[in-house]
Structure formats: C-alpha cells, structure tokens
Amino acid sequence: MTRPLALAVALAAAGLSATSAFAQVPLDPATPNFLMWSPELQSRGYRTIEDIFQVNTIERGETVRPLVMAERQIDPTFEHAGKSWTVDSYMEAFNVSGVLVLKDGQILLERYGMGRQPADRWTSFSVAKSLTSTLVGAAIQDGKIAGLNAPVTDYIPELKGSGYDGVTVRQLLMMSSGVKWNEDYTDPKSDVATAGATPAEPGMNAMVSYMRKLPRENPPGAVFNYNTGETDLAGVLVANATGQSLSAYASEKIWKPYGMERDAIWMLDPSGLERAGCCISMTLRDYGRVGQFMLEGGMAGGKAVVPEGWVAQATSAQIDNGDAGYGYFWWMNRDGAYQASGIFGQSITTYRDDGLVIVINSAWPQATGRDLSLARSALLTAIHAAAK
Template structure:
C-alpha cells in the first residue's frame, strides 16, 4: 500500500502497513481517510480508521502492567428499553447507535457485553472526547502530588506563553469547567471552526501547537460567568499537566493509573504536530479497559491504600459545576453530569463511559454514529442508560 501523509484535526502522519495481497490493498486503500479534517471523513472511512488509529497516526503508548483485573461474569440483565414510547430490542438499539462494543458492569460483574462491526474484546477503539475525562483526572493526580497548587491557580502559572492573551486571569478550575469566557466555535460540521483548525497550526519551536492557536483568541465575557464547550481548552489542560509534572501525559497516566488498575492492554494516545498528546481526544483502548477506568472512578480514585486524586475529587468532578442550560444535567470537571448523581465521559460519534455511584454501575461503549454529534443519538443512548438503571433497581439496586 502506498504511504500517505494525512493532516487531520490531530495533524498527524499516516503510514499504513502493507496488507497481505493486492485485493486487500485495494479494499483498504478505498477506505483510507484522505481529507485534512477528521470531522469530514466518510462513514466507511471512520469504520476503517476508528479501530486502527495507532496504525494511521503517531501515538505515544500508555503502558499497562503484567497483571490485569478480571471482570467476572454475572447473570444477564432483564432490560426493557423504551424510546419515544416504543419498546426497542437490544439489536435495534445497537444498530441505531452503530455500536462496536458495549459492556455493563454492576457490582463488579459483567451483566451485558456485546460486540459488532467486526470488533471484539481485544479491539482498541478511539475515544474522542472520552479522553477529556481522563485528562481531568490527571489534574486531580497532579494536585495530589503537589505539582499543581490548586484548582484556583492561574493557567498562566503553568503556560507562561498565554500571558497577554484572552487567558489572563483564567484559572485551572475555569478550564476544567469550560467557563473561561474566551471566544470559541465548536461546530463539527464547519471546516473553518476553531475545533477544526486549532491543531492545524504550524508548530513553533518549544511551544505546543494548541498554545500557538489558543493565545490568539480573545476573551468575550468575564471568566466564570459563561459555560461554552471548548475542546481547545481541554488541550490546554493537558499542557498544564505536562508542564506541571514534567513528563508526557501518556507517561503520567500510565505511572499513576493505567499500569496499576489492571488494564488488559496498553493504551495509545495520538500526538499532535508538536509531539504532544492531544489531551481533549484520541486515546485508543478496548471497551473493557474503558470500563476498568470507570471502575477506578467508581472506587473514588484509590488504588490499594493510596489515594491517587484528592479526597472527594470525583464527587466534585461528577457534580454540576456549570449550568449548560439543560434540565437535569450539567458539566463538572470535564464530565457530563446528571442530577441523579450519575455522570459520563462522552465522545463524538458515540463513545462513552457512564458511571452511577448510587447503583455501583459502569457502562462503557464504542461506536461510530452516522454524525459526530446529534441530540437524537445522545437521547437514545441516555434511554439505554435509564433502562439499565431500571433493571438494576428492579433487582434491588446497588450493593
């Protein structure tokens, strides 16, 4: 197969291994993404790319360890999925969501696990913005380790290149809650939006490309007074953490969490043109390993006798810190929150980790929606979450 260079939203290079024969070569090349923007890939291109991003892009590995956490199997769930007043089967739901993998873990047991679209238990799949919630967890770890003074520390203390920009006076907390007040356009359908362009800048020596772009943006309102979804700011959070701890994000994630909670496989994290992890996106892992991370969160962020994040970190991170204008929902520290105390990591095209501490429940899913983000797909996924909650309640709830 010929080698291609592809600049996507992550601005990464593409070099695929050669398939076994000419027919495989032709078929694979017909699905290799060629657009400069990952958000503009076709559905067949996404189907091809999402389970093999580490083959298409430069990555930094998140090493696991030699032992992994077993996930014992429990009895199946008796689910009744109701969407818009109509009863749906699991098959219909999975087809609608174009789900590649779904796992439900209740009280530490696998109650439902299913794979489609050629994926299986060993398939790594890209996370998109699910990575945001892992990045925010590293902020908690860096605070616990003493590398970041507090959530109220100015961002410019850790990214001095932002001084004199719209981020003067913005705190780490305001980045985490997306309340900086800085101008931003997150339109996934617009190739000229900030989210499409911010990782396509020409790198400057010694400066993360995201900083080069973000310091050109102006403040529109006083920090802390407006919530606006902003992937660029999650990437700034990654720069804050990496600068504070003095190591790449993948290494810190492995050191603090990934290698210690029983992950079955290494993770892979795409890096940008500056060679730094794209903190708001693009960790590849198996659906079971996403669930294992969810179990770590469910446990309050402790590993053995060690507290990896500050006391009460996830209680705060998974609670509404910003009003997003949706009844019953909010935004925490890079987690989407529900007023019943559950919260979720969510990525475009259908990725997710749902955590319900009251029910001792974790749901992880990978997939490829026909569109990046659309209310109907989100609401039907939420309906599936509610169906699982109701099934657990019918059995007697949590532990």
C-alpha cells in the same frame, strides 16, 4: 452550547481542510478525513488507530484487575420510537461495537458487535477529555500542581500577559476561562476552524501560540463556553507540571496500578503531543475499569490517585451549561448520572448511587444527532432499570 460536536465535526460540517484546528496527521496522506470515514473504514480504523495515525502508548502493568461475571446477567428490552428493542437489535441498528455493564464491579452484561473481539481496542474521541481532567487531579495529588485555584500561567508561562491572566486551573476545567473563543463549526473564520492553520511562534506549542493572542470576553469563571482548545491547554499544563508525556503519566497513575488489561493508545497532534481532548484507544473492559476507577473515588493500587473529594467535584455540576450542568470535563445527565462522552457514540455513563457503570462504543453514521442520542438514552434507561 450543550454536547457540542468535537473539532473533527467542525471539519466535516464546514468542509474545512486538514490544516484546521486540531486536525490529525495520518501516516498515509491518502487516508480520508477522520470524520468522513466510510462504515467499513470506521469498523476497521476505530480498532487500529495506531496503524493510521501517530500515537504514544499508555503501558499496562504486570497484573490485571479481574472483572468477574455476576451471578445475575441482564438482557433488557425496551420501547423506543414506536418499536420494541433488544440490546442486540439496538447494537445492529446503531453500529455498536461493544456494550459493557458493571454493577458493583461485576459484569452484568457484555456484548460485542461489528466483528470486534474482547482484546480489540476502540477509539474514545472526546471521552479522553474526562481522563485528562483526572490526570490534572493526579498532578495536584502529587504536588506537581499547587491546586485548583492555581493560576494557569504558572504552568504555561507563555500565556502570561494574555487573556489567561488570572484564570485558574479550575476555571480551565469548567470551560469558563472567559477568553473569547468561537466554536461555530459552520464559520470558516471561527477559532476552531483557524487555530491549527495559524503558524506558531518559533519554539512554542502551536495551540499555546494561538490562544495567547485571544482577548478576554467574560470574567473568569462566570460563563460556560465550550472550548476545544482549552482541553489541549489542560494537556500542555499537565505535561509541563509533571515533566512527563500524558501517556507516561496515565500509565504511572492509572493503567499500571489499577490493573488495565491491555496497553492503550493515545493519538498525537502534529507537534507530537497527545491530543488531550481526543482519541485514546482501549478495550471495552478497560473503558469499564476507567468508570469503576472513578466510581471507587480514584483509588488505584490501594493509593489515592487524586485528592480527597476530587471525583465528587469533577463529576458533579460545577457550572451551568444550559442543561444538567458541567463538571471538570465531565457531563451531567438529567437522570442523575455523570458521563464521559465522545462523538460517533462513545460513552461511559455512571450512576454513582447504584454502583453502575455502562460503557457503549459505536460507529454511528454521523458524529451526533438527536435521534441517535435519544435511542442511546432509551437503552441506558432500560439498562439502569434492569440492573437495580
């Protein structure tokens, strides 16, 4: 399965209750299902997640890394679906709140829509997965995790004796554990639908409790199987290994030393842990700084945050996913870019050979769709060509 919908889409597509796997718990129980928000609620709510859900804060530091305007600005036009498009017409048609283009760390294009201002944050949906994998790399660099070949059970001991015996950290990040997992969003009995509704064993994280009961289906590392639950396991692994929350660790390793301009917000699950696979809110320019941090090899404050070679591995195809390949919670595009991707139109797309980072934040009318993806691809292609 390529570019699968995230969990919340499962709720919408299958009509599942808020007790389904990974469902969020709003501060106000009257809040509509996160995946079924009206356009007005999307426009407001994607900017103010902290007013709607329980969150932790990723604190910024005392200094901000500047992003200066390049001498050359771009404003490409392109043809798509029999029409001529500008950046502005694309943004209006597809409910885009922000487009940012960085070339060699300088701004070639910065545009806002939907009433969003530069200081406004916007939720990431599954773009967060890619940041979680980077925190795994940071924990390896810090010696908190022994390496990519370390057994997952060394850091989540409750998984010993389960289908995760013999599964490595690398295989978890490739979504190739071999553990049987059904991510069929239309099946009310699938794992993605039932995990969150299953009572946890006393004193145990709910997702760990559920997933340690799943059987082995394939040898570890052999088959890509998109598994939303394993992104949460990666978060549990980092938190256990470092003894810190994901928010505190992200602040220490990236937000403060790299110079993010504003605190970020990370949504929590019902147990109070960060949703490792979803929902970090940050400014448009801070999304760009995340992309630039990766483009620069994971360096922050003059120090290597991740091991040498980590970024190249994480953002290149490590396993066949039936498309252009999958890295460590990063997608490969057919045009050579790598991408962090989230539903409703969130993406950080990076062309490493061109020093180019393109950020798009949106509130698409549906979580995903072929027409939506093709239109975004046409915009990305036009921006890529204009930036050369």
